[in-house]
Amino acid sequence: MTVILFAAGDALWPEYEGPLRRALEQAGITADLVCTAAPEDVDYIIYAPGSPLQDFTPYTSCRAVLNLWAGVERIVGNATLTQPLCRMVDPGLTEGMVEYVVGHVLRHHLGMDRYILRATGWQQIVPPLARERRVLVLGLGELGLACARALAALNFDVQGWSRTEKPGLDIPAHHGAAGLETALRRAEIVVTLLPRTAETENLLDAERLSCLPSGAVIINPGRGALIDDTALLAALDAGRLAHATLDVFRVEPLPEDHPFRSHPRVTVTPHIAADTRASSAARVVADNIRRDLARLPLLHVVDRQRGY
Numbered sequence: 001m002t003v004i005l006f007a008a009g010d011a012l013w014p015e016y017e018g019p020l021r022r023a024l025e026q027a028g029i030t031a032d033l034v035c036t037a038a039p040e041d042v043d044y045i046i047y048a049p050g051s052p053l054q055d056f057t058p059y060t061s062c063r064a065v066l067n068l069w070a071g072v073e074r075i076v077g078n079a080t081l082t083q084p085l086c087r088m089v090d091p092g093l094t095e096g097m098v099e100y101v102v103g104h105v106l107r108h109h110l111g112m113d114r115y116i117l118r119a120t121g122w123q124q125i126v127p128p129l130a131r132e133r134r135v136l137v138l139g140l141g142e143l144g145l146a147c148a149r150a151l152a153a154l155n156f157d158v159q160g161w162s163r164t165e166k167p168g169l170d171i172p173a174h175h176g177a178a179g180l181e182t183a184l185r186r187a188e189i190v191v192t193l194l195p196r197t198a199e200t201e202n203l204l205d206a207e208r209l210s211c212l213p214s215g216a217v218i219i220n221p222g223r224g225a226l227i228d229d230t231a232l233l234a235a236l237d238a239g240r241l242a243h244a245t246l247d248v249f250r251v252e253p254l255p256e257d258h259p260f261r262s263h264p265r266v267t268v269t270p271h272i273a274a275d276t277r278a279s280s281a282a283r284v285v286a287d288n289i290r291r292d293l294a295r296l297p298l299l300h301v302v303d304r305q306r307g308y
């Protein structure tokens with residue numbers, strides 16, 4: 001019998017147990033889904049960052065570790081993990097991210113705060129049409145591309161940026177270091193959906209932030225470390241950036257006394273942009289186990305060299 005260890009933490013077990021059992025059954029997998037097991041008996045590990053399981057050495061028969069999170073920066077460097085690591089690509093998570101990004105882009109595009117906060121009385125400031133608003137999405141993976149497409153469907157003038165070139169993509173795209181500066185220079189709203197890696201750490205530093213047109217807005221649901229906090233605060237204080245909507249931070253929960261908390265040009269959301277949804281995520285996990293049992297290639301395998 002296949003042994004699947006749920007090592008994503010006790011807190012998630014009640015939410016995931018039912019959906020996982022149903023998804024495994026629907027996938028035709030007869031398995032022992034457990035929260036504890038002799039390590040040498042375990043075939044698959046369902047994982048989440050913060051799990052007490054940090055030493056994978058005794059899991060000698062384990063064929064894959066299936067992460068419930070899209071971001072893998074807290075596990076990818078674990079030297080004891082030699083098995084394939086799969087990250088979460090969940091349609092529910094993607095839908096949530098698209099809704100978050102579209103919502104916050106529209107807020108800034110339409111200048112909603114002006115009227116919600118009653119800042120301007122009867123001053124008629126008509127926003128441009130979406131087709132006249134230049135949006136840049138940094139990261140064209142599962143989440144970035146879905147957001148870019150949703151914004152393009154609303155007529156926004158969307159461009160994207162990724163590490164590798166993407167010929168024939170339906171969204172105009174830049175790539176590499178040189179492409180970033182060109183892309184930033186035209187961006188009125190920047191959405192950051194990159195993974196945290198050695199290469200993306202502090203990607204938006206003082207120099208790159210200074211490439212943005214005056215009055216630009218940043219929306220960061222990617223990872224806190226993508227932006228240099230000090231440089232961001234300086235650009236906001238100077239009024240060069242109009243606003244930053246931040247969902248992710250170097251330290252979470254964001255400390256009460258962090259300057260982002262009280263800054264008038266910063267909106268803090270508490271890492272809620274997109275959560276993995278148990279019912280759809282369970283189907284993704286079960287499908288990957290089914291594939292591996294049938295000796296088909298696993299999906300969403302993390303490249304340890306790249307770090308995502």
Ligand SMILES: NC(=O)c1ccc[n+]([C@@H]2O[C@H](COP(=O)([O-])OP(=O)(O)OC[C@H]3O[C@@H](n4cnc5c(N)ncnc54)[C@H](OP(=O)(O)O)[C@@H]3O)[C@@H](O)[C@H]2O)c1
Nearest residue numbers: 070071139140141142143144162163164195199221273274
């Ligand atoms: N706030 C939340 O609630 C939440 C929820 C889920 C995920 N996230 C974050 O969102 C991130 C993105 O998720 P995803 O599923 O879209 O990841 P993904 O499918 O792995 O896509 C990552 C994208 O980033 C690009 N990239 C990586 N390193 C780069 C570099 N050095 N320079 C330029 N581009 C680079 C990749 O380029 P290539 O296409 O060329 O490889 C790819 O387009 C996750 O890593 C996580 O940090 C946040």
